[in-house]
Amino acid sequence: MTAQTVAPYHSPLSLERDSFWHLVHAEWIKFRTVRGWVIAVLVTIAAITAFVFVASGVSHSCVASGGPSACPVQPTGPGGVPVVDAFYFAHQPVTGNGMITVQVTSLTGQVEVGQSGNGAPEMGPGLQPWSKAGIIVKENTSEGSAYAAMMVTGSNGVRMQWDYVNDTPGLAGRVSAAAPRWLRLVRDGGTITGYDSADGTHWTLVGTAALPRLTSTVQAGLFAAGSYYESRSCTLDSNFCTRATGVFRHIDLSWRATGWTGTNVGGPSSGVPAPGTLRRSAGALTVASFGDIGPGAGTAYGGTGQSLQRALDGTFFGLIPLIVVAAMFMTAEFRRGLIRVSLTAAPRRGRLLAAKAVVIGAVGFVAGLATATLALTVGTPLLRRSGGLAWPVSLLSEARMVAGTGALLAVAAVLALAIGTIVRRSAPAVAIAILVTVVPYLLAFHSGSQPRGSGPGGGGGWPLQFTPAAALSVQQAVPQFHQLLAVYPLQAGYYPLAPWAGLAVECAWAAAALTVAFLLLRRRDA
Amino acid sequence: MSPTARAGSPRCPPGQARPAAAAALRAEWTKFRTVAGPSWLLAGAVAVTVAVGVAAASVARCPSAGCGIDPATVSFTGIVPGQAVVAIAGVLAVGNEYSTGMIKASLTAMPRRLTWFFAKATVLTAPVLAASALAVTGAALAGLLILRGHGFTPAHGYASLTSATDVRAAAGAVLYLTLVAVLGLGVAATVRDPAAAIGLVLGVLYLFPLAADLVSNPTLARRLDQIGPLRAGLDAQATTGLKGLPLTPWQGLGVAALWSLGALLLGALVVRYRDA
Numbered sequence: 150m151t152a153q154t155v156a157p158y159h160s161p162l163s164l165e166r167d168s169f170w171h172l173v174h175a176e177w178i179k180f181r182t183v184r185g186w187v188i189a190v191l192v193t194i195a196a197i198t199a200f201v202f203v204a205s206g207v208s209h210s211c212v213a214s215g216g217p218s219a220c221p222v223q224p225t226g227p228g229g230v231p232v233v234d235a236f237y238f239a240h241q242p243v244t245g246n247g248m249i250t251v252q253v254t255s256l257t258g259q260v261e262v263g264q265s266g267n268g269a270p271e272m273g274p275g276l277q278p279w280s281k282a283g284i285i286v287k288e289n290t291s292e293g294s295a296y297a298a299m300m301v302t303g304s305n306g307v308r309m310q311w312d313y314v315n316d317t318p319g320l321a322g323r324v325s326a327a328a329p330r331w332l333r334l335v336r337d338g339g340t341i342t343g344y345d346s347a348d349g350t351h352w353t354l355v356g357t358a359a360l361p362r363l364t365s366t367v368q369a370g371l372f373a374a375g376s377y378y379e380s381r382s383c384t385l386d387s388n389f390c391t392r393a394t395g396v397f398r399h400i401d402l403s404w405r406a407t408g409w410t411g412t413n414v415g416g417p418s419s420g421v422p423a424p425g426t427l428r429r430s431a432g433a434l435t436v437a438s439f440g441d442i443g444p445g446a447g448t449a450y451g452g453t454g455q456s457l458q459r460a461l462d463g464t465f466f467g468l469i470p471l472i473v474v475a476a477m478f479m480t481a482e483f484r485r486g487l488i489r490v491s492l493t494a495a496p497r498r499g500r501l502l503a504a505k506a507v508v509i510g511a512v513g514f515v516a517g518l519a520t521a522t523l524a525l526t527v528g529t530p531l532l533r534r535s536g537g538l539a540w541p542v543s544l545l546s547e548a549r550m551v552a553g554t555g556a557l558l559a560v561a562a563v564l565a566l567a568i569g570t571i572v573r574r575s576a577p578a579v580a581i582a583i584l585v586t587v588v589p590y591l592l593a594f595h596s597g598s599q600p601r602g603s604g605p606g607g608g609g610g611w612p613l614q615f616t617p618a619a620a621l622s623v624q625q626a627v628p629q630f631h632q633l634l635a636v637y638p639l640q641a642g643y644y645p646l647a648p649w650a651g652l653a654v655e656c657a658w659a660a661a662a663l664t665v666a667f668l669l670l671r672r673r674d675a
Numbered sequence: 676m677s678p679t680a681r682a683g684s685p686r687c688p689p690g691q692a693r694p695a696a697a698a699a700l701r702a703e704w705t706k707f708r709t710v711a712g713p714s715w716l717l718a719g720a721v722a723v724t725v726a727v728g729v730a731a732a733s734v735a736r737c738p739s740a741g742c743g744i745d746p747a748t749v750s751f752t753g754i755v756p757g758q759a760v761v762a763i764a765g766v767l768a769v770g771n772e773y774s775t776g777m778i779k780a781s782l783t784a785m786p787r788r789l790t791w792f793f794a795k796a797t798v799l800t801a802p803v804l805a806a807s808a809l810a811v812t813g814a815a816l817a818g819l820l821i822l823r824g825h826g827f828t829p830a831h832g833y834a835s836l837t838s839a840t841d842v843r844a845a846a847g848a849v850l851y852l853t854l855v856a857v858l859g860l861g862v863a864a865t866v867r868d869p870a871a872a873i874g875l876v877l878g879v880l881y882l883f884p885l886a887a888d889l890v891s892n893p894t895l896a897r898r899l900d901q902i903g904p905l906r907a908g909l910d911a912q913a914t915t916g917l918k919g920l921p922l923t924p925w926q927g928l929g930v931a932a933l934w935s936l937g938a939l940l941l942g943a944l945v946v947r948y949r950d951a
Contacts, residue, residue, distance in 0.1 A: 204890055480870065583881070
């Protein structure tokens with residue numbers, strides 16, 4: 150009897166099968182072979198797309214009752230952006246290239262401080278941060294025409310602004326007789342360049358505006374505007390309750406002077422409480438006016454359009470089935486005891502968690518891309534029919550909204566997976582994930598509005614700044630402007646965080662939860 | 676001795692046997708109190724409801740008369756997240772039976788399935804009612820103490836924060852939380868999987884108000900607020916501006932009750948007629 154040598158067992162599988170991507174493949178097979186999970190992801194896609202038809206309904210009663218003619222019309226500027234264009238313009242026509250130079254010695258203002266006995270508003274001295282006066286070169290005197298301007302402001306120093314949305318800083322500090330500001334605009338074809346100076350001899354370039362729409366003859370001159378500033382205490386007009394007064398000296402036009410004409414751009418229909426004035430005195434011109442020149446964003450938008458983001462409002466409806474699936478992708482392992490098989494096959498627990506995160510993240514991302522593309526394709530024409538879009542959305546922004554929705558769903562799925570790993574039970578895991586990603590919006594929607602006149606920041610407050618729900622800001626389709634101190638309400642599609650910053654908050658939560666999940670999965674018995 | 680005679684005299688003679696319902700109640704109560712999960716969940720629900728209510732009350736301000744803020748709504752803000760915890764308790768009451776396989780033992784011991792199911796529902800309802808009363812009383816007391824100092828005074832039109840209306844609002848909140856637990860129980864009995872059940876319950880609770888906020892058609896928004904259980908239930912917790920509510924308080928509680936009873940009925944049918 151000879152001793153038999155037992156050959157040690159060698160798995161016929163090659164070592165290559167141990168790689169991470171095989172683990173991902175295995176997890177993918179686990180995912181796609183559970184019929185209920187695949188159906189839930191399809192429900193996610195269908196729910197988000199279907200909600201477009203509900204969300205894009207007619208928003209303003211004026212469309213239903215009085216026909217579109219009864220609706221307020223927001224003037225639009227170059228590129229179709231909604232604008233506020235209401236100010237006093239002392240102008241003269243100028244042809245060809247040239248420049249205009251002035252010295253501004255004072256910017257003062259009047260705001261409503263209370264009401265007198267008969268209810269008339271009582272004015273007292275005061276300025277808003279963006280009350281402005283300066284020089285402007287404008288295509289013509291109609292609302293929304295192209296322009297470039299150099300101005301002094303209430304508390305933002307010298308600025309150059311053009312075509313309503315652009316703003317560049319110049320000299321800082323307030324203007325006064327002791328510290329006058331010299332402003333200059335140079336026209337060269339379709340390019341207007343702004344300079345400022347503290348002494349009239351040493352000039353600094355502030356900005357260059359390309360205004361290709363300008364014709365040979367344009368209007369150049371002086372302007373003042375009290376600025377848009379929402380205030381609850383004003384009875385005059387809650388948005389234009391400040392009158393700015395600018396004093397100009399040493400006015401020098403390189404063009405042939407033809408005398409000043411005064412025009413109230415925008416006219417009385419723009420909501421300005423009183424027309425502006427032009428006063429001439431020895432060596433000085435004084436322009437005083439309510440109004441503003443700038444973007445019509447936030448509450449400064451008075452038209453009937455809606456934010457394109459409405460097309461993606463169904464995201465909440467898709468989030469819930471996706472969260473259920475993502476949490477179950479891990480909790481089902483614990484419930485069925487499959488986790489022991491999984492960990493026997495892949496003893497390095499972190500890699501198992503990573504493979505699951507990759508699979509569920511990819512599923513969420515692809516579902517988000519698909520549904521956002523569908524929703525925007527279907528929703529854009531629907532929104533146009535029900536009052537139009539509040540703000541033109543560039544192709545790049547649309548791409549960000551689509552990719553952002555994919556990322557939002559992907560990260561929410563990974564977060565739910567991590568929560569599922571931490572609590573190991575499906576019901577609490579799903580409930581926690583829904584509480585942190587969906588419910589904050591519900592709380593934010595009815596929290597008090599932001600303080601008036603605080604400018605960009607959006608509505609919603611802390612629930613949309615510090616919870617995973619902050620990621621919804623990635624779908625924001627309407628821009629905010631630091632130079633417009635309007636209220637930016639959540640209801641109109643404004644979020645407190647910038648698009649990618651909101652997504653980063655959600656990513657931080659997911660990363661933290663994934664780290665805790667990894668540590669617990671490694672330490673605890675499965 | 677004939678076999679028929681023996682059958683009538685087991686260890687517990689018929690005269691002394693507890694009625695089936697009482698036995699089922701006792702059995703379910705033993706299950707409920709000997710597992711740590713439900714007590715922790717109910718304690719969590721109380722904590723969340725009171726804590727969020729305190730947070731909401733401490734940031735609420737009523738600077739002048741006619742500020743239009745409902746003090747009861749502020750105090751009971753915690754019910755919005757707190758009900759999720761109550762819903763988990765409701766879902767797990769039945770869901771755990773299915774996910775652990777306990778259901779087979781339960782139905783072997785209690786072959787009359789509806790007896791088992793309604794005993795389960797009763798045993799869940801009583802402690803949830805008690806926990807809800809605790810949560811709502813805590814939130815209301817905290818709100819009372821905090822809001823008095825934040826401008827919710829008689830001078831600003833809040834004559835009393837303990838009137839009959841306020842008591843009705845508190846009672847409405849307690850009943851609403853209990854109804855949420857019943858909703859969770861009914862849905863879990865219907866779909867059996869705890870994850871799917873909690874997803875459905877929270878979807879029904881939270882998606883109606885979200886949809887109402889997001890649709891631009893005001894008539895549709897009001898309709899959604901009337902048929903969804905959350906906002907309808909919140910109407911029962913309001914004390915001011917009752918005229919402008921989509922439903923009267925008791926109508927609102929009725930809508931929430933219809934949802935819960937509907938789910939309970941559906942759950943009972945599934946328990947009765949489907950293989951466990």
